[in-house]
Amino acid sequence: MTKDPRVTRIEDLPGPKSKEELEEMKAPYEEYCKAQFDPGNEFSKPQSLKGIRWLSTTMYIFTPHSVSNLAELGADVIKVEMPRMGDPMRHCAPFNETYLYPLHDTRPMTGTGMGFLNANPNEYHISMDYHIDDIKEAFYALVRMSDGLTQCYRPGTFDRWKQSYRYLMEINPRFISVWGGGFGYGPKVFGGSYDILGQAHAGLASVTGFHEYVGGHPTKHSNWNIDWYSGTQITFGILAAIHWREKTGLGTKIEFSQVQAATRCLGYAAPLYGRFGIVRQRWGNWDTQLCAHGIILCGKSDYPDAENPQDRLEARYAMISAFQDEDWKELCKITGMKDLYDKYKSHKERVEAEAQIEIYAALEKWAADKSRSEVVKICQDAGLLAEPVMNDREVYESTHYRERGTVRWMDDPIFGDVLQHGSYSAGLMSKTPRRLFWIWRPVGADNVKIYHELLGYPTSKIEEWYAKAWI
């Protein structure tokens, strides 16, 4: 220490004394990442979209998900539902059963189905029959105080109700108005939309599943994949519109047709057709570009005594990748497919359709007396890329997901203990991570908070509207 306390010497400060020492003191990258992302400690960090207020007059999964992305990043989202009934998704899926009660204070014996999960977290749930003229004033008041609105009605419906962009921009020029739906303007304007339509109409289902040659059909993904996917695409649009508004001060109208969403993930399908006139076909669990690079069926289940049929009968699939020449050689060696190695030495030869049919049949024959984990272990020990096809229970048990916080338990303020695998559609963010406050709230649970505390209507007015079922 120097005699004069006003003099600062680097030796006296805590921390590294030289660049070399700094390098030495740096945590290993793994530790660094853990400290940066710190799953489970999201609530101590700021929220990137705090200050954005968004309205959501949406239903089912697709459009609600576009807004829940904002809510998980910190925006105040007000979900407006039909009085006493709510979003129809509450009454669907799975098994048309409801699990979390109550739906609404007039319907204590009706609940909300689990299918509603992940599509509406962190939102304030109010009810309003906004197409009634008498309640329009409250709707416009919300528009004045909000940054944007996402809606999912048939094209022109909100315009007829004087709630479309061209009406709302007159009362709030900074307003961003989003329509998400089926076809959008054009020859098929009146078509509605569902996820299956999005998968079918854009050509995604036509390239999913096995070829008819081996008993396959155009296949829809079991989950509502295109609903989640196109919802996230809308979120991109919203964030870009917010950025544009910061520069210009003006709002935007976003029109998102769900049937076009999948064209973005169809990759080379259109260019391939444009150049060669070739219509892309299905190739199921195999790959048109790489071989061997697919999912094979093994003979024995990993859990032959399990009670659950998904474990007992279906834990039999393994993903194997060995398309490079050295890997292919190794795969043929460990599986004893010497004749196939001699026959298909080059990748060009083995990626041909006929070759693939022969190769995967031989691999499945080899795996016929083995369990999935045996197949995976043999391949991994030989230095090949192989993983079991995991089911939901195994994902839940997987320490990788658990450590990264992708699957986690949350104590929902209303519904209690809920296992969540959401909150990951923006990846991990070190400074402003996504977080979950609640999974959803009952219909109209925040009516007083929004109508009274935010908009300033007296509670007597709220009671009157409530009695008339306007809210």
Added chain:
Amino acid sequence: MCDIIWCKKDFEGEPCNTINYLDPYCFWNWEGTINCAECGAVYYIHMIQGKMYKGPEERPGEKPDTSPLYADKPLDGYRFYGAGVEGRTRPFECLPRDIYLGVPDMVKFSIRGKPVRGHRPQPPSAGIAGSFGFDWNIKKLSPDLYEEYQQKIKNGEVTDW
């Protein structure tokens, strides 16, 4: 789309008239014998790429290899054998467990043993929806659930994961 075997054998003095459905996922490329779900007559078929290449031919006395997925009797007011009727239609391994048969299952605890509060009926003390939005005190508002939970903790049935 799925092929069928329309069984017209005499059964109890009348034509059997049962339609046995051969679902493509099982029968797309398939050769073997199938029983009629109603009268038990055995038929041989050979299907290639979803087309009936041979059959159905009667094979009396043979043991059936499998059964149809389901069957109905359209001339008989749609009498119906669903999937998994023993001895008639094919066992369906993924039959829903009994808790999935249309009655909501009142789960009070999650698989790790912690209370799931949104079950019904909610006691009157729970108030109307949203009244306790941010602090649902189960000790005060759902005392029976709270007691059950304490018991579970004592029994070591509550885990972190």
